[in-house]
Amino acid sequence: MEAEIAAPVETATVPPVGRRRRRRYSQLSRGDKITLWLMAGIPTLIHVVFVWVPAFVTIALSFTKWDGLKLGTWQPVGFANYWAIFTVFDGKFFPALFNNILLLVFLSVCSTVGVLFAYLLDKNIRGSAIYQSIFYMPVVLSLAIVGFIWKSVMYSPRQGLFNVVLGRTEQGNQIDWVGNSEKIFQFHIPGLDTPLGLTKNFAAILVAMAWRHIGYVMVLYLAGLKSVDPAMREAAAIDGCNEWQAFRRVIFPVMKPINVVVFVITVIEALRAFDIIFALKSPIGTKVLGVLVRDNLVGEGGGSVGLGSAYGVILLLLCLGFIIWYLINNYREAES
Amino acid sequence: MSEGYEQSPSPRDVGFNIVSRRNVIIGAAAVAGAGLLAACGDDKDSSSTTPAASDTTAAAASDTTAAAATDTTAAPSGDAVTVGVNEAEGTKPYDGAKAGLDATGVPYAGNFVDHNSFQDNITSYLQQPDDVFTWFAGYRMRFFAEKGLAGDISSVWDNLPDFTEGFKTASTGNDGKQYLVPTSYYPWAVHYRKSLFEEKGYTVPTNKDELLALATKMQADGLVPFAYANDGKWPVQGTFDILNMRLNGYQFHVDLLAGKEDWTGEKVKNVFAVWTTLLPFHQENPNGRTWQEAATALENKEAGMFYLGTFVSSNSTDQAYLDDLDFFNFPELDAAIGATALDAPIDGFMMAGSPKNAEGAMAMLTAIGSLDFIDAVNAVNPSAVPANSKFDSSKFTPIQKKSAELVGSAEFIAQFLDRDTSPDFVSNVIADAFANFHADPSTIDTILDDIETQKSQYL
Numbered sequence: 001m002e003a004e005i006a007a008p009v010e011t012a013t014v015p016p017v018g019r020r021r022r023r024r025y026s027q028l029s030r031g032d033k034i035t036l037w038l039m040a041g042i043p044t045l046i047h048v049v050f051v052w053v054p055a056f057v058t059i060a061l062s063f064t065k066w067d068g069l070k071l072g073t074w075q076p077v078g079f080a081n082y083w084a085i086f087t088v089f090d091g092k093f094f095p096a097l098f099n100n101i102l103l104l105v106f107l108s109v110c111s112t113v114g115v116l117f118a119y120l121l122d123k124n125i126r127g128s129a130i131y132q133s134i135f136y137m138p139v140v141l142s143l144a145i146v147g148f149i150w151k152s153v154m155y156s157p158r159q160g161l162f163n164v165v166l167g168r169t170e171q172g173n174q175i176d177w178v179g180n181s182e183k184i185f186q187f188h189i190p191g192l193d194t195p196l197g198l199t200k201n202f203a204a205i206l207v208a209m210a211w212r213h214i215g216y217v218m219v220l221y222l223a224g225l226k227s228v229d230p231a232m233r234e235a236a237a238i239d240g241c242n243e244w245q246a247f248r249r250v251i252f253p254v255m256k257p258i259n260v261v262v263f264v265i266t267v268i269e270a271l272r273a274f275d276i277i278f279a280l281k282s283p284i285g286t287k288v289l290g291v292l293v294r295d296n297l298v299g300e301g302g303g304s305v306g307l308g309s310a311y312g313v314i315l316l317l318l319c320l321g322f323i324i325w326y327l328i329n330n331y332r333e334a335e336s
Numbered sequence: 337m338s339e340g341y342e343q344s345p346s347p348r349d350v351g352f353n354i355v356s357r358r359n360v361i362i363g364a365a366a367v368a369g370a371g372l373l374a375a376c377g378d379d380k381d382s383s384s385t386t387p388a389a390s391d392t393t394a395a396a397a398s399d400t401t402a403a404a405a406t407d408t409t410a411a412p413s414g415d416a417v418t419v420g421v422n423e424a425e426g427t428k429p430y431d432g433a434k435a436g437l438d439a440t441g442v443p444y445a446g447n448f449v450d451h452n453s454f455q456d457n458i459t460s461y462l463q464q465p466d467d468v469f470t471w472f473a474g475y476r477m478r479f480f481a482e483k484g485l486a487g488d489i490s491s492v493w494d495n496l497p498d499f500t501e502g503f504k505t506a507s508t509g510n511d512g513k514q515y516l517v518p519t520s521y522y523p524w525a526v527h528y529r530k531s532l533f534e535e536k537g538y539t540v541p542t543n544k545d546e547l548l549a550l551a552t553k554m555q556a557d558g559l560v561p562f563a564y565a566n567d568g569k570w571p572v573q574g575t576f577d578i579l580n581m582r583l584n585g586y587q588f589h590v591d592l593l594a595g596k597e598d599w600t601g602e603k604v605k606n607v608f609a610v611w612t613t614l615l616p617f618h619q620e621n622p623n624g625r626t627w628q629e630a631a632t633a634l635e636n637k638e639a640g641m642f643y644l645g646t647f648v649s650s651n652s653t654d655q656a657y658l659d660d661l662d663f664f665n666f667p668e669l670d671a672a673i674g675a676t677a678l679d680a681p682i683d684g685f686m687m688a689g690s691p692k693n694a695e696g697a698m699a700m701l702t703a704i705g706s707l708d709f710i711d712a713v714n715a716v717n718p719s720a721v722p723a724n725s726k727f728d729s730s731k732f733t734p735i736q737k738k739s740a741e742l743v744g745s746a747e748f749i750a751q752f753l754d755r756d757t758s759p760d761f762v763s764n765v766i767a768d769a770f771a772n773f774h775a776d777p778s779t780i781d782t783i784l785d786d787i788e789t790q791k792s793q794y795l
Contacts, residue, residue: 068459069483088789092768157621158629171560171638172620179567179624181775193782201624281568283623284771295764298456303760304793 055316062309068297074306081310091194093311096287098196100318103206103288104270110210111266114217119247121218122225132222135215143212147279150208151178177204181285199285205276213269217262224258225251260330267322271315289315416443417696419685420461420469422454432717433470436519439712440703442696444468467691468700473506473682474755475593477516480686481509487687488513492698496705498726502749506682517705518684519713520720523743524574524752525663525678527634527642527649538640540664542675547667551617554640563639564618565630566774569767572622573753575643576770577679579614580607582669586677586748593757595795599787608784610669612777623771627651645681646739647719661735665742676747681755682723761794 028036062081066074085093117135121128138146154161155177162177163169178201186197228251236246252259274290282291289311296308419437423430425448437444447466454461454470461469462485471477471486480486486509493504493514507516533539536557541547551561566572581589584603591597592604619630619639631651633639642648643666649658668675685704691697703709710722714731721732721739732740743749754762769783 067483069462069485084793088793091786155624156629157624158632171633174621176621176624179621181623181772283567283569284768284775296760298459303459303758304764307793 058309058312058316061305062313064306066305067303068305069303077306081306082314084307085310085314089307090192092287092292094189094192095194095196095285096289096292099202099286099288100271100273102198102202103209103273104267106206107209107213107266107270110213111217111262113210114214115221115262117214117218118221118225119251121222132219136219137215138212139215139219141212142275143209143273144275144279146208146212147205147276150204150211151280154208155204177201178280178283178286181283183285201283202286205280205286209269209273209276213266217265220262220265221255221258224255228254264326268319271319271322289318415693415696416445417468417693417700418447418466419444419700420447420449420454420466422451422470423448424450428717429719432713432719435716436704436709436713437700439708440700440706441708442700442703444696444700462688465688467688467693467697468685468704469688470683471516471686472684472751472755473516473518474751475757476755476759477507477686478509479758481511481513481515483689485689486515487689487691487694487697488515489517489687489698489701490514492517492701492705495702498705498707498724500725503682503723506749506751507684516682516684516686517701518682518723519704519710520722521680521682521739521743522646522720523678523680523739523746524578524643524645524666525739525742526666527644527646527661527663528640529634529637529657529660530662531660532637532640541667543667543671544669547669550640551614555617559637560619560633560639561617561641562614562619563630563633563642564622565625565627566622566771567624567626567629569623569771570754571627571630571644572770572774573762573766574645574679575611576607577750577753578643578666579611579669580604581677581748581750582666582673582675583607583610585673586750589677589750590756593753595757595791599791600781600784604784605780608773608777608780611773612780615774615777622774645679646735649735650719663738663742665745677750678742678746678748679752680743680746680749681752683720684723758794761791765790765794 026033061074063076063078064074065077065080117131121131125131141149152160157163157174157176157179158169160177163175166175168175180201181199183195183197183199184203186195188195232250232254233246236250241249272290273288274294277286277288277291278294280286282295293308293311293315296304296311421430421433421437423433429451430448433448434446437446449457458471458476462480465485471480477486481488490513493499493507496517499507499518503518504514507514507518509515528540536553538550538553539546541550554561564572577589580592583606584592588597588603592599597603619625619633622630627644627648628651630639630642631644631648634642634648635652635654635657646663649661652658665675665678685701687694687697687701705724707724707726710724710727711731714722714727718731718733718736721736721743729737729740750756753766765787769787772783773780
């Protein structure tokens, strides 16, 4: 590839010779180059067409009012959609944003638990294969399926496992797990009518998500731990490290690539959360930004493409914020 | 909002297919003789996966398709008409629709999609629709027509003698042209078990006092008067509709949903005040309960009544229960308003704005409006009531007969909250607002303020 980049300069100075020379010096055959172009070009094309084009179209649409029915009928409205989100729909937007934040905090805790499980299972305790299977099983299910399972098997007011075990299936004393939007804690923000807080049904959904997320992180981390050179543990033991010191000072730093993956997955899962909540028919109190995007864009109510796109752009900016912050941090460490 | 949005059928003036007393008796005898048909009901969220006993009928019907497909007498054009149907294969409504389409004799290529997916994807679907597709009467139909996404089928209506003016009005867009061929409808009503009412000596209430007395008596007997659900956030919209129409009348319902009335006004506040007083007679915490679970409470005689569409029966296959299931019109709450309005959504077929095969589509729609179509559908899936007035009422199931009587006796027919206004407004504002109301009824003033502010974004 370097040769190719340099090529135009050479051709500019001494065109015929340069071209011949480049061909002679290039280590890549013609076939190699075609292969390279195809291998880099096709994914790039797909990426641009399916990721970047829609992203820019979304940004453009967020400044319009459009019912999504006929192309070309959009009217530019400037920042009106954003204005609406922060004024008219503040009672929807901020609780959804806060739910995403709660999710981020909660999934970080789950990731830590997953790391702990991985560390314990790595100790070759008896029956570790069984534990691994048990924790990993939910991971093969999509979050939407996890939602269906928890809704019908665990949380159903009449037949759900929890209510049956707790003896709360009678009319009048049933626990309404996914419907109860009472807040466990809440606080007021000046200028915002709706109090922010954690609703009971969102907490119930968090538990269902933990069921899957912990196993996911555990398996990732376990794979990493298996590849850690045992000599390092021995060295740490010889140097008199206790278990915690060995993990904190030796294993954890060595595991940096996996740590990064786990961190990124946690953030992404928290921000893109949508499927499980949608599968539960997005009860009040559980909405996250992804659901707001969907509600305005598609579905029978999908007539506010501008508004939905504006929610999408806000979500994009949040993700970009995290990514940029992460990249800057990473490069800084690499430089020092 | 143009004036057209206010149009809705008033069946008593123009006659839904009201069944006369004589026909009812004959019909009852005929039906009783034929054996009762189970699992009547709309498909809304129904999880019926059992291709019912009528499979053989459907199979027989599809055999005739092969013949029908080659028989092009009914089709003026060579190309098959594409038909989009909101029923997935393997369900009873699918079998019914297929039998009906086969019976039209028009060559067609069916595109059968799951009910909810079809409804959810209607916006993108209409970018490249089939020539003919299922939809329903109401605000959205007129909206599609106004946007040119549905084709004018007034000429088809010249050849549809079997429909009453009420259905024609319901099929008419804001420009006075027709856009829908209705197939069937079903009413919302208070369902109850006859045996329970007999056993406890309850009588069907006709006014507010009787309703409250009955509910109180039921509570004393250890029953929950009303089964109640709001999972998916649409079932309580029916309750709002009926309370609103009983307290403020049909015209207010129309004006409110057209955005002309104030949600923070006294009339709406009154609806919620009455609703709040009725809530103690309903199952608690409806937000997490599916209508199927609530229907089970009715079936198990834990609840005395359940206000829902007649598709409530599709939740059970127990024949004894289905025979025992009955319904009555929601009682009047204000004598000055009466009990003359109800929700009875009408389903039907529309034509694409620019169909590939317009001639064929028109032929198909004319055939859909014929007796042959609905006869074939009803033979397989007798759930909703056929809209065709020539339909032989002796073929009615008991529930269909009662539905037809109920709707026929009504003065005003509404389509249902999310069919009578912009669905964006309902799914993004109203649905959550009603759920919030049930989470904490005391916050209703804030909730209504929010509705009124957010309304401007949609209507």
